[in-house]
Amino acid sequence: MGRIAAKQTYIPTLLRLFRQFGYEGVTLAKISQATGLGKASLYHHFPGGKAEMAAAALAEVDLWLETSILPILSSKVKPIEAFELMCQEVSLFFNKGENDCLWAVLLLEQSSKNLFDSQINRAFSRWIEAIANVLITAGANEIAAIQRGEDAVITIQGALILCHGLKDFTPFQRVIKRLPQQLCQDI
Amino acid sequence: MGRIAAKQTYIPTLLRLFRQFGYEGVTLAKISQATGLGKASLYHHFPGGKAEMAAAALAEVDLWLETSILPILSSKVKPIEAFELMCQEVSLFFNKGENDCLWAVLLLEQSSKNLFDSQINRAFSRWIEAIANVLITAGANEIAAIQRGEDAVITIQGALILCHGLKDFTPFQRVIKRLPQQLCQDI
DNA sequence: GTCTATAAAAAGATAGAC
DNA sequence: GTCTATCTTTTTATAGAC
Numbered sequence: 507m508g509r510i511a512a513k514q515t516y517i518p519t520l521l522r523l524f525r526q527f528g529y530e531g532v533t534l535a536k537i538s539q540a541t542g543l544g545k546a547s548l549y550h551h552f553p554g555g556k557a558e559m560a561a562a563a564l565a566e567v568d569l570w571l572e573t574s575i576l577p578i579l580s581s582k583v584k585p586i587e588a589f590e591l592m593c594q595e596v597s598l599f600f601n602k603g604e605n606d607c608l609w610a611v612l613l614l615e616q617s618s619k620n621l622f623d624s625q626i627n628r629a630f631s632r633w634i635e636a637i638a639n640v641l642i643t644a645g646a647n648e649i650a651a652i653q654r655g656e657d658a659v660i661t662i663q664g665a666l667i668l669c670h671g672l673k674d675f676t677p678f679q680r681v682i683k684r685l686p687q688q689l690c691q692d693i
Numbered sequence: 694m695g696r697i698a699a700k701q702t703y704i705p706t707l708l709r710l711f712r713q714f715g716y717e718g719v720t721l722a723k724i725s726q727a728t729g730l731g732k733a734s735l736y737h738h739f740p741g742g743k744a745e746m747a748a749a750a751l752a753e754v755d756l757w758l759e760t761s762i763l764p765i766l767s768s769k770v771k772p773i774e775a776f777e778l779m780c781q782e783v784s785l786f787f788n789k790g791e792n793d794c795l796w797a798v799l800l801l802e803q804s805s806k807n808l809f810d811s812q813i814n815r816a817f818s819r820w821i822e823a824i825a826n827v828l829i830t831a832g833a834n835e836i837a838a839i840q841r842g843e844d845a846v847i848t849i850q851g852a853l854i855l856c857h858g859l860k861d862f863t864p865f866q867r868v869i870k871r872l873p874q875q876l877c878q879d880i
Numbered sequence: 881g882t883c884t885a886t887a888a889a890a891a892g893a894t895a896g897a898c
Numbered sequence: 899g900t901c902t903a904t905c906t907t908t909t910t911a912t913a914g915a916c
Contacts, residue, residue, distance in 0.1 A: 699899080730899095730900075731900065731901055731902080733899095733900070733901065733902085733903095734899065734900050734901075737899060737900075738899090
């Protein structure tokens with residue numbers, strides 16, 4: 507197995523660990539146990555150490571956005587249908603609200619050097635812009651469209667936080683179900 | 694200065710550190726530097742170590758909820774006025790969106806033992822219930838009222854995340870301004 | 881490509897003087 | 899109540915055998 511393919515094998519585990527415990531909360535011991543690899547082997551695949559492992563997890567989320575979300579929003583279907591497909595993917599990715607969002611985890615930690623901030627900034631911006639473009643194409647005012655894109659991200663991120671606080675994931679499912687209509691309201 | 698009074702002196706600093714870096718991201722070295730106290734002195738005030746220091750910071754947020762938010766929602770003013778006062782306090786506490794929320798930070802970290810989960814759960818529940826009670830008193834349906842309370846928390850938490858991602862705090866101010874009307878809509 | 885062993889640094893915590 | 903010094907454990911990271 508080539509090095510790139512080998513790395514791919516461990517990335518879902520890395521993503522799970524970093525979004526669950528945060529950057530500082532993940533230790534090489536935890537990673538070693540979760541992957542079944544010794545520490546030295548981890549450094550073979552990720553010479554940059556923990557920072558490179560977290561970067562790989564973050565890249566996986568970027569890839570999800572690029573391949574599972576943005577294409578839907580660039581397709582020619584009606585806005586309401588695009589948003590329904592988007593919400594379906596979101597619900598799947600976050601396991602109906604039970605998964606944390608790696609973006610939020612890394613942002614809130616503000617770990618020493620803000621290693622990942624610009625990458626996360628770009629991801630948020632691209633998502634918001636893609637939602638706004640759907641609405642603009644449908645005739646919406648540009649400023650209102652961008653605000654709705656922001657509202658969508660706010661709703662998703664806020665619902666994930668609330669649900670983890672309440673240990674009740676029904677609010678996430680409720681707001682996700684409402685979101686497509688909300689985004690198209692009065693457009 | 695008595696021990697309790699002395700502790701009080703350092704709590705704002707502790708709150709700032711823990712909400713900025715998270716539980717795992719805060720080190721005793723950082724606390725020592727930020728407070729100007731040596732490590733041993735910190736243990737004099739907080740024999741329970743880092744966990745007790747984080748608990749003190751969290752208690753400060755609880756106190757804010759109890760003294761600055763819940764009384765407003767128990768007062769006899771009109772719902773729209775109560776929510777406007779609430780949002781004013783929220784904006785102040787989070788410095789117009791620039792401060793992180795300690796609840797969110799600690800929740801997302803899921804640090805080993807979930808030390809603070811039940812406390813945060815109770816805080817969210819109390820806040821939601823207080824908002825719902827305002828609306829129920831004004832004649833709203835109970836289930837709808839609770840959902841609006843959830844929506845308020847979702848909006849606040851989500852906006853804080855988004856703003857930190859975008860490094861732009863205007864969305865927080867926008868949704869906070871809109872929130873009172875939104876909560877009273879069609880009630 | 882994985883391992884054992886080990887180093888080097890950082891972090892949490894304590895003892896005891898003042 | 900604060901300090902210096904020290905201890906213990908954890909964590910990151912590397913060397914080198916297989």
